[in-house]
Amino acid sequence: MDPVFHSPRSRRSRWRDPGDGTSLNGSFTSSDGVDFNVEGQGTNNVTLSASYVTKQTLNGSVTYPALNQVYTFTSSYDPAYEQTPSISAIAGTYSGISSVPGTNEVTSVVITAPGVIAGAGTGGCKFLGTVTPRARGNAYDVSIAFGGGACSSGTSKVTGIGYYDAVAKRFYVGALNSGRTSGLVYRGLKL
Secondary structure, eight states: OOOEEOOTTOSSOEEEEOOSEEEETTEEEEEEEEEEETTTTEEEEEEEEEEEETTTEEEEEEEETTTTEEEEEEEEOOGGGGSOOOHHHHOEEEEEEEEETTEEEEEEEEEOTTSEEEEEETTSOEEEEEEEEOSSSSOEEEEEEEOSTTOTTTTOEEEEEEEEETTTTEEEEEEEOTTSSOEEEEEEEEO
């Protein structure tokens, strides 16, 4: 199951990993999601319940059992998902914000034609990894290793997905470490 991103236009910096989910007859549920709040509020376990109409809408709620809070959401299908992903479409230089729990940093990212992704933040954190187009849907598999030193994530590795919005010229990444205890969110504008 792909992660559910909080709205890219939202002022909140969050990424929800829905964990394992079940989809059947217009209903989707997940009981083991994790919300990574990169503004310093830590991680919280969540459950997700939603209804969907294929290629039209996904609407539902995210519940935070430990906080006794429920948030609802509505969304509509983006036909850009039907585009075929390609490294040549995303290759280039991006300027944006990389976020890990507790830290946001202005970061320059370069994606090369062979599918290498390299990032350097203004605070000195560097990372290196790979980007590979998925077989279907306008999405990319992303694997990144942090360079240690100035990186608050040390030398940890994260894997996840990337999405390129060709109209806005923005690349988004959401990735987790193997224990689902930390992650990375990146949103950058192609220069």
